[in-house]
Amino acid sequence: MPRLTPPTRFRLRRKKREASARRPASQAGGAPHGARRSLARRSVRAASLLVAVSACFAVLLAGVLAVRLAIGPIAIEGLSQRVAAAMNRQIGNGWEARINAAAINHAGLNPALTLQGVAIIAPDGQRAIAAPEATVSVDPWSLVWGQFRPRSIEFRGLALRLAMGAEGEISFQAGAETEPAVATSPATGGAAAAAPQLPDILARGVASAIELLTQSDGLLGGIDTASISDARVILVGADGAERFRFSDADLSFSRPKDNLRNFSFELTGGKGRWRLDGAVSGRGGEKRVANVTFRDVPVSDLQAFSHRDKAVWTDMPLSGSIMGAVRSDGVLVDLVARVRGAPAVIHTDDPDMPQFTMNAAELETSWRPAEQKFDIQRLHAAWDGYHVTASGALERGEGDDQWRLALTSTDALAAPFGPGDAPLPVDRITARLAGSSDGGARIDQFDVATRLGLVSVTGQLGGVATGDGVNLDIVGKNADTRAALAMWPSFAARAVRDYMGRTFMSGHVDSFDVRVRMTRDDILKARQRMPMRAGELTVDVAMRDAMWRASPDTPPVHASATAAVTGVEARIAVQEARMTPADGPALPISGGEVVIHSAQRPVPSADVAFHVSGDLPTLMRVMASAGLGAAPIDPARVSGQAQLDVGLTIPLKPATEAVEVQPRISGSLSDVAITRVMGEHGLEAGSFQVLVDDAQSQLKGDGRIAAAPVNIDLRQPRKSRAGGEIRVAATLDDAARARFNVNLGSGFSGPVTIHAALPLDDAAGQDATKAGGQRIDVDLARARIVELLPGWSKPAGKPGRLTFLLETQRGAWRLSDLALEAGNVSASKGVMEVDAKGGFQRLRFPSFRMSPSDNMRVDVERVEDVYKVNVRGQFIDARPMVRAIVTDDGGKGAPASGAGAPKIDLDLSAAILAGFNDESLTNATLKLTSRGGQVRQAAMDGRFGQASASLRLSPQGAGTENLEVRAANAGALLRFADLYRRMYGGDLVISAQLGRRTQTGSIDVARFTLRDEPALGRIVAAQPAAGSKRINVSEVPFQRLQGSFDRRAGRVQLRDGIIWGPQVGIKLDGTVDFARDRTDLTGTFIPAYALNNAFARIPLVGPLIGGGANEGLFAVSFRITGPASAPTLTVNPLTAVAPGIFRKFLEVFTPDGAGQAQQAPPTPPGRVP
Secondary structure (H helix, E strand, C coil): CCCCCCCCEEEEECCCCCCCCCCCCCCCCCCHHHHHHHHHHHHHHHHHHHHHHHHHHHHHHHHHHCCCCCCCCCCCCHHHHHHHHHHHHHHCCCCCCEEEEEEEEECCCCCCCEEEEEEECCCCCEEEEEEEEEEECEEEEEEECCCEEEEEEEEEEEEEEECCCCCEEECCCCCCCCCCCEECCCCCCCCCCCCHHHHHHHHHHHHHHHHHHHHHCCCCCCCCEEEEEEEEEEEEEECCCCEEEEEEEEEEEEEEECCCEEEEEEEECCCEEEEEEEECCCCCCCCCHHHHHHHHEEHHHHHHCCCCCCCEECCCEEEEEEEEEEEECCCCEEEEEEECCCCEEEEECCCCCCEEEEEEEEEEEEEEEECCCEEEEEEEEEECCCEEEEEEEEEEEEECCCCCCCCEEEEEEEECCCCCCCCEEECCCEEEEEEEEECCCEEEEEEEEEEEEEEEEEEECCCCCCCCCEEEEEEEEEEEEEHHHCCCCCCCCCCHHHHHHHHHEEEEEEEEEEEHHHHHHHHHHHHHHCCCCCCCCEEEEEEEEEEEECCCCCEEEEEEEEEEEECEEEEEEEEEEECCCCCCCCEECCCCCCCEECCCCCCCEEEEEEEEEEEEEHHHHHHHHHCCCCCCHHHHHHHEEEEEEEEEEECCCCCCCCCHHHEEEEEEEEEEEEEEECEEEEEEEEEEEEECCEEEEEEEEEEEEEEEEEEEEEEEEEECCCCEEEEEEECCCCCHHHCCCCCCCEECCCCEEEEEEEHHHHHHHHHHHHHHHEEEEECCCCCEECCCCCCCCCCCCCCCCEEEEEEECCEEEEEEEEEEECCCCEEEEEEEEEECCCCEEEEEEEEEEECCCEEEEEEEEEEECCCEEEEEEEEEHHHHHHHHHCCCCCCCCCCCCCCCCCCEEEEEEEEEEEEECCCCEEEEEEEEEEEECCEEEEEEEEEEEEEEEEEEEEHHHEEEEEEEEECCCCHHHHCCCCCCCCCEEEEEEEEEEEECEEEEEEEEEEEEECCCHHHHHHHHHHHCHHHHHHCCCCCCEEEEEEEEEECCCEEEEEEEEECCCCHHHEEEEEEEEECEEEEEEEEEEEEEEEHHHHHHHCCCCCCHEEEEEEEECCEEEEEEEEEECCCEEEEEHHHHCHHHHHHHHHHHHHHCCCCCCEECCCCCCCCCC
């Protein structure tokens, strides 16, 4: 058999029957006394015998019944009708028990009846209780005598259905759990009954519960003792729909006296188990009094008895007691209730409404039947820092009012509206409300008076007139800002309300007026963040001395303003305001306005606009603290004025951070000064434009640093102090560079333009760069370089560029990845270090070229005021340096005193030092000392092949130096310097005295040869044929070259120059200007020099017939003029036949060009391809 549900037992006590003792009628006349005694004895014996026989028969029948029940149930025709009839006599008039089938069985040692399809039918014919199966225990002796006397009834699968009437009455409902619910409707008259009023509903609910427990007829009226365990109780609303079901219900009823009933009710609801105990005294038709106690009854279970949707619900457990009394006609005449609620969370159907904890709730009330109202002696509630204790009355309404509620409180406290607020004592609360038949509630008066002002609320909640919505008017005067905001309905423009509550920290409200006109559909749409209709909400506020803060980390704004809020937008107009940063004076604000558009958007935002005019450091502090742009420079280092138009878009979120504020700022800054921008130098006379948006802050304009014009473009990411950059373009002339301690002497002049992109370090005002360096670009196009290094020159206007990465290390500057392209100099991968004051420390170029083929490195280090230059290379092209020395103008253009020129100590070493004409000096070393722009001491050594070469320069005092040059291959040296290409061999000695502007010296070359000298060939060709055949001009040996020279400004004056050998002699005088590329030399060619010169040396007549001590009897005069790179040779052939003194006359009186002029082949420029 399937497992049955635990049984439910009804223990039925048989009603006592009253027997009428009737005595037999007296006989007329009397029998004799003896006869009567004999008759009595016979009667006794007969009765005893009858009893004994009956007992034996009963025992026999009981034994037979027991044996038969052991075999199986006994089905008896008509048994179900007899059992039903017996139960009908027990449960009372009007109620009927129906049984489909019955059989006799046993329950332990006692017989029992097994019933199928048991139903209890109410007087109106509807089924109240139904069970598929039941077991009824009976008295076995009653079965012996053929009677049915139930001891108990066990129902399996029992379900009780309680119906809630429209007027609050409680009754059993027809139907079982497995059948459709059919509500038992109360009888109605012919006319429509008036709508019940709230006090009547409450009174009828209590009275009907007492009636249900004390009625003499009905389901409970005929039962002396009954109990139900593990049953299900189903609650059905007035509309017949099932609202809630309780499980594991235990109910017990007892009637110890005819006029007293005790009951206990314990069940498991939606949130746990709760219990109700009570007693009802009095009989049906009389006055009855009920005393009920209850414990831990959840409000959510009680709300199941309401037919309305739950806008607010809670699981608060209630405990307390109720005393109620009804008259014989079922009318409530007395009620006293005391209810206490334990702490619990209160929920609402608004998803935006935060839940809160009700810490305590108490109600004490009593019913006054004469006035038909409930007196509320005490109503107390405490939640989230609020508490209120009130008293009043709930009474019948008049006219269209169904009820009226009046409450008064003088003991209330309002919690702080937000963090930092103080609790607000409420002096008095007066409330008058009325309810209508359509379920609405009218607020006639709701006044809240505090020491900070008065707030009055009137309006309508629910009902047909409001579309089951809200019509409210809230008016206040002379109220505190926070107190006024606390009265704003949380369901109306909640985002705006919360935003103003978070941002308005203090202030005084002169007046405010809030009007809410919202239907239920409007409220639902508002909860879904859908746009509100015009007219749903209007708020007008006038406030002064208000403190507004856009977010917790932004500076406060103190202002006086008016606000107008509608369902479409909120607009706040600021009359006067000031913004105060945490560390500085206030910043005046004008023209302020706050506009909140579409307040019902998913995340509404406020557009704030105002104008700022004032001190720049204060503005920087405000912007930094407001999150509108991290201050890249310490405001204490800044001065100036600002004119800005500021716009902000602020999300209306519960926790708005500064980075979520979207700024729009534009304006200008004037008279800006910033200290210590570059070393000790600051920015002055700055004028800038400011632009700030959500991405970055930008400042762009011009100023002056160390009197030099500077263009600045500063960009700073708004949401991070890292990643900012300042672009600087500065033009530095000679004077500006001197102010920065950058002095390169007269070798570098003219303006240079610096382009720099520097990061803004996280620590404002400290290092201007980060590790890794920032690119600096210096344009040298306008600069002029003249022998800054020997051979390094660049005219102004020719492109030049210097680039490097700038970084700081412990306050000093480091220039890495240094690259230079200027004139003939090209260098890369350099590193330079500069101290904090801009002073040079060291420079290293692993790759330095003054010609494309150079392979050398350069190290420069400053030791005190001397620059130590170390040059090392495998191959160094010396041609630029040689050309610079040869064409040196002797210091033209340099300062007379040499003041400001750097002090240099040069140490050069090269495996190959290449010169002109494919000549190279190997194993070359050079040590040089320069002071005041002049070389004071030098020592150079090297070799041309196997021939040695050396140079010595030593100071002689009085500003002069002694120069000595020696070379074992004079021709190689001259070709190396691109002075002369036709000489080969020879021992060279040059001695010179070098002054500041003039160098004087002598030259002596011994044992050399001139090869393929074209000029010599043409001169030889001009003499008689017999002499010319004896001279091989392709290679003419010479024994000596002697002469003296003066050098000044790149111009060499040659005096008494003489070259002689076995075949030829040449006398030469004149000038060669290398700086201007001009030549003017005169000379005499003397063939057969040894013989010819002998005549010139004869005493007295030698000068006459020889023309001079270094000439001869016969010679040819010539002249070389024109550019030094392509001179013109002019030969006077007449001088070949005029001896001595006569030759001189021909030289003087023969005009230039009158002789045989020949264009000498041009001398190639002094460059090596």
